[in-house]
Amino acid sequence: SSELTQDPAVSVALGQTVRITCQGDSLRSYSASWYQQRPGQAPVLVIHGRKNRPSGIPDRFSGSSSGNTAFLTITGAQAEDEADYYCNSRDSSGNLAEFGGGTKLTVL
Amino acid sequence: QLHLQESGPGAVMPSETLSLTCTVSGGPISSSSSYWGWIRQPPGKGLEWIGNVYYSGRTYYNPSLRGRVTISVDTTKNQFSLKVTSVTAADTAVYYCARDYMDDLLYYYMDVWGKGTTVTVPS
Numbered sequence: 061s062s063e064l065t066q067d068p069a070v071s072v073a074l075g076q077t078v079r080i081t082c083q084g085d086s087l088r089s090y091s092a093s094w095y096q097q098r099p100g101q102a103p104v105l106v107i108h109g110r111k112n113r114p115s116g117i118p119d120r121f122s123g124s125s126s127g128n129t130a131f132l133t134i135t136g137a138q139a140e141d142e143a144d145y146y147c148n149s150r151d152s153s154g155n156l157a158e159f160g161g162g163t164k165l166t167v168l
Numbered sequence: 169q170l171h172l173q174e175s176g177p178g179a180v181m182p183s184e185t186l187s188l189t190c191t192v193s194g195g196p197i198s199s200s201s202s203y204w205g206w207i208r209q210p211p212g213k214g215l216e217w218i219g220n221v222y223y224s225g226r227t228y229y230n231p232s233l234r235g236r237v238t239i240s241v242d243t244t245k246n247q248f249s250l251k252v253t254s255v256t257a258a259d260t261a262v263y264y265c266a267r268d269y270m271d272d273l274l275y276y277y278m279d280v281w282g283k284g285t286t287v288t289v290p291s
Contacts, residue, residue: 093277095215102264102284103207103215108277146215150276155228157205157268157276162214 064092064147064160071166072137080132080163082147090150092130094123097144097162106145107132134165142167170194172265172282179288180259186252186287190265197246198223203268204248205278206239208261216261220268221248257291 064084072078082092091110095103105114107123110130120135130149134141147160176188190204197204205220219229221239229237233252241248252259263285266278 091275093275095278097215102281103278104281105277105279108279109271109273109275112275114279144214148215148217148278156230157217157220157278159207159215159217 063151064149064158066147066160066163068161069164069166071168072134073168074139075136077133077135078137078165080145080165082130082132082160083128084149084160085128086149086152086158087125087128087130089152090154092123092125092147092149094132095146095148097146103146137167139167141165170267170280172267172280174263174265174282174285176285176287178286179290180255182256182289182291183254186250186255186259186289188250188263188265188285188287190248190250190282192246192248197241197248198243201270203270204241205266205268206250207264207266207278209264209284210258210261218250255289257289260287260289262286
């Protein structure tokens with residue numbers, strides 16, 4: 061079982077703001093990265109280093125953290141943002157990666 | 169632009185060994201900032217990190233799979249490989265390879281992914 065905990069499902073109205081959370085003790089020491097996975101596709105990095113967006117990722121995606129929790133916020137959600145979102149970080153040793161269980165985002 | 173491509177059999181019989189290769193193009197696998205990793209996703213389930221390898225050959229594995237998994241690197245071919253022994257139906261999954269990058273601030277993230285390859289182990 062994952063040491064990073066995510067809500068299984070979240071919904072948001074089109075154009076509204078949604079925050080997806082990831083909890084785990086390792087997040088006090090290591091940053092979270094976030095991945096978007098649409099059905100039938102490979103995951104895509106959307107946030108790294110807690111709050112940095114790779115080029116090509118819309119600026120409506122943002123990341124933050126507090127204590128043992130990391131947040132992915134989508135400001136003004138679009139229909140194409142409907143996907144599964146996974147957080148990832150290192151374990152307490154810093155050597156092993158781990159994923160959260162994933163959050164299915166539905167845009168209403 | 170870095171590109172990763174998985175290859176290998178789409179089906180493996182129970183108790184046999186699953187073998188996959190990831191070919192890296194557009195950049196050297198012998199990058200000091202990069203580990204090279206394998207991730208899998210069983211049907212309808214989440215992502216599971218399997219392990220990774222540095223160009224020197226140093227490896228780290230998911231404890232839940234340790235003992236059955238070997239990841240190796242071939243710098244001359246710019247490839248790295250995955251072997252999973254004694255497979256069962258529970259090993260049926262889409263297998264992805266990815267670059268596990270460490271930036272200047274020592275943040276780790278998987279920034280480049282292959283498209284994934286489906287491996288089926290019949291029950």
